[in-house]
Amino acid sequence: MANVKHVGKTKGGDRVVILWRTVPNDAQNCLVTETARLPGSYHDRLMELVESDEGQQSGELSDLLSRRFFADGQNVLNTLHGAGYIKKLATSDVFLTPNSKTSVLLSEVNEFLLKDKIKPADLSTSELVTLPTVNTSTETPRDRADKLMAEAAQLDARSEQLKLEAFALAPELKIRRRGRPAKSK
Numbered sequence: 001m002a003n004v005k006h007v008g009k010t011k012g013g014d015r016v017v018i019l020w021r022t023v024p025n026d027a028q029n030c031l032v033t034e035t036a037r038l039p040g041s042y043h044d045r046l047m048e049l050v051e052s053d054e055g056q057q058s059g060e061l062s063d064l065l066s067r068r069f070f071a072d073g074q075n076v077l078n079t080l081h082g083a084g085y086i087k088k089l090a091t092s093d094v095f096l097t098p099n100s101k102t103s104v105l106l107s108e109v110n111e112f113l114l115k116d117k118i119k120p121a122d123l124s125t126s127e128l129v130t131l132p133t134v135n136t137s138t139e140t141p142r143d144r145a146d147k148l149m150a151e152a153a154q155l156d157a158r159s160e161q162l163k164l165e166a167f168a169l170a171p172e173l174k175i176r177r178r179g180r181p182a183k184s185k
Contacts, residue, residue: 003098006050006061008032008106011093017050018094019062019077019086021110030094030106031062033085042079045070067143073150 006018016032023029035043049055049068058064065077080086091107167174 003102004051005056005098007098008094008096009103010034010089011095016087016089016094017046017061018096018106019065019080020060021106021113022091023088027110027114028091028107029088030091031086032089032094033080034087037085041071042085046076046080049076069146069150071150071153073147073154 008016008018010016010032015035017035018030018032020031023031033046035046038046045068046065049064050061052064055061055064062077065080066075068076070076070079091110092105094106095103096106096109097103
């Protein structure tokens with residue numbers, strides 16, 4: 001079985017997806033979503049994104065989720081936040097479970113990943129390099145396709161709603177089926 005990044009369990013046994021390994025300016029906490037609390041379609045889409053190549057290559061899953069959409073056209077990350085599905089937990093209370101046989105504390109993983117990094121405060125001002133700004137708003141064809149599919153679903157739903165309203169106002173507009181009349185007994 002292949003290892004899957006960004007998934008884990010709490011000390012209480014709840015399955016979670018780790019959105020941020022650490023909270024900015026607070027390395028002792030992380031932000032997660034409990035997958036059991038999500039509605040079915042949201043859960044399926046979230047897990048599809050987690051397991052995707054792009055999801056597995058991302059350092060923080062939140063970066064990918066901020067660019068993707070649910071089937072109803074809503075941004076994944078904004079929806080999770082707005083609906084209260086994002087939870088702040090201590091990194092010492094979350095285990096990463098990349099496969100069924102491995103379980104590692106998130107705090108230990110974070111400590112390992114951060115031990116070799118140099119902090120900007122450790123550098124003198126002469127060593128700092130100004131990097132050119134990167135345009136992060138580039139939209140991939142998949143992003144555009146996701147948006148178009150979500151928009152099409154919304155238009156289909158709106159179309160059906162408008163037809164129902166029109167038929168309620170003028171029932172004679174309802175298209176009658178053509179075909180053979182029912183058999184008489």
